[in-house]
Amino acid sequence: MHTLLTWLGKTDLDNSREDSEAAIATVVLNNPQPFDQIVILASAWQDEWDDYLHWLKARLVKAKRPHTNVEIHKVKIKSPIHYQSIFDESSKWVNKLSNNSESLTISLTSGTPAMISTAVILGKSRSNVQFVQSSALKGLETVNIPVDFAKAYVKSAAKGMANKALKDPNVAKSLSEIIAKSPDMLDVIRKAKILAGSELPVLVLGETGTGKEVMSNAIHIDSLRADKPFKAVNCGALPQSLVDTILFGHEKGAFTGADKQHKGLFEQADGGTLFLDEVGELPADVQVKLLRVLQEGSITRVGGSESIHIDVRIIAATHRDLLKMVEANDFREDLFYRLAVGVIHIPSLRERTQDIPILVAELMAEINVAASIQHSNKNKNISEKGMEFILSQPWPGNIRELWNTLNRAFLWSKTTDITDQDISDAMIVRSKLKEQPEVILSLGQIVDAKQLIDNYKKKYILAALKATGNNLTKASHMLSLNSHQALKVWMENVGVELPK
Structure with a gap:
């Protein structure tokens, strides 16, 4: 498959209304090798997209070139000159299209200087990427960029991955893209x-x-x-x-x-x-x-x-x-x-456990995209036991805590399957519990102190068992008990049984 990746320019839209070619049309209609897939990135002018696609496809049909796989994709960038968000979005598309295509052509005519320079850096790291540009005087030209950005890019990519880990994940762009089951x-x-x-x-x-x-x-x-x-x-x-x-x-x-x-x-x-x-x-x-x-x-x-x-x-x-x-x-x-x-x-993560596997898949995909820019890194996935461990945890820091933990587990894992032990090692232990509110009793008020204490014990026993996957030794350690036998005595006293 031969693919074109380009940004959508205002001139492309304006010229199409006058049935006149601009950068994108010039490239797709004149490139010696017809494109099987045309991917156009845009962040604005959405109300004009349908008309432009209809016009461009009609031109392709007239030129007897492939026209069925032409799409405009909305990308989330903070501004047309915000390098980090442009880098994040561009890297996803360059990696995906380069991996899935025999050749990927990137247009350097449409888009802002920030978009074009980012495309050059990203494209030069891939062996099957070439560049084209168009102008009114010279028409379509293949661009040869002899500078080798590979070493500098890998270093930049490592920094980009670090920045990605420090920020919150980008798990959705619009409401329709938020996938939930709970x-x-x-x-x-x-x-x-x-x-x-x-x-x-x-x-x-x-x-x-x-x-x-x-x-x-x-x-x-x-x-x-x-x-x-x-x-x-x-x-x-x-x-x-x-x-x-x-x-x-x-x-x-x-x-x-x-x-x-x-x-x-x-x-x-x-x-x-x-x-x-x-x-x-x-x-x-x-x-x-x-x-x-x-x-x-x-x-x-x-x-x-x-x-x-x-x-x-x-x-x-x-x-x-x-x-x-x-x-x-x-x-x-x-x-x-x-x-x-x-x-x-x-809702918190502990209130929507049905959504955790979906969230983990989205977060891992984002981590893998950031890491794939570094040629030495391979995709990693959460193992079955790893997922079971994730589901057993309360995640008081919610998605942000889950995101940071997965980033650390990805980094420390020695294999492509991230295990329950990898995730356990990546978690930050919370040593202190929140201070309990002051207890106030009025004269004459009667409380069942033993029942209150038993209820309190039961809640912590259940929480410790859940966090450890019903491991009595680990749960007793979490509750500062001397042995798992002591935990069993507590469990018998408050009526807690291990699931069979």
Whole structure:
């Protein structure tokens, strides 16, 4: 199979409306070897894709060239000049298409300089990749790039893999790509799809690491604002002295060092979505300003007097219990009800164990893609016992903890099958439990202390048995007991039996 990989350019779309060829059409119609597969990457202008594909296929039919396998694929990049996200997306496609094709041709005409330079670096690491470019004066040309990037690229790839491991996984791009089997998660996706089609503010709740930003971004991608900016900010990381200028911007000369006008995140997200992560961390004075923006639909830059209208959809997220914070006067009640119009709660991993095998498969695929760039690395998979061990763990850090553990297990595993021992060795042991709340008893109140203690013991015995795959020796060690016989006595006393 002979494949072409190219980015979609605005000129390609504009010229097609006038039935005129631009870069892509010139390449596919004039390349000496017809392409069996044409893969076009794009991040914008989605409403024009169908018309362009119809036009391009008609041109291919007229030229008696293959036309059935021509597709435009949406890619998730932060901007047309953001190298890391362009690298991440491009590497997936170059690796996949190069492995599955006899030859892969990459067009260097369409796309930004960042896209083209990334394509050159990636393509030069593959023996079956060639480059072409087109121009109005010279038409189609084969490009010979004599520089050997292989050594420099492998080093860069290793760094790229390290960066990938440090970041959260990219397990979904849109709601339709979130695969789930558990009823709770299927209900979350159903509600998210309803909210995506509305203009309502959304509050995403869930424990740390459950994927609240991924879900929020997916809602944006499936919304009417998909072609507009998606801006994200961690409210807990906003410096007190800069929070106003970060959110609302400032005028030139507003304070020492303000040598030019700056648009804040609300203006940068105008027409699109502003994601306020960990909104429960906002200080009280900022909560007041945020409420005013939501009520009035306008902001005023620091040092300015002009009221600037903004059209921004707010998606907020937090792992904290905002209603308890409202009761404690730590979060404004009026702001809470402004944000909590469309509310979805992402379940923890321990509440959606049916989804764990799917998530593990997606995460391992992403790790393998990052590692495959380094020629010495081979694909690795989770063994059956490895999966059983993963399913036995509570994963209090949720998807983020699972992702980091799999990255470490991939690194330490000596074989292509990652075992239960590899995963166990890769886990970070949590030595301290959360401090229990203070016990308060009123005079005359009666409690069954023995029953409370037995219930407490039973919960920890069951948790230890689950974590160790019902291994009595390991479970007794987890509970700081001297022997497995001591654990058996505990189990008999509280009525716990090992499954047969």
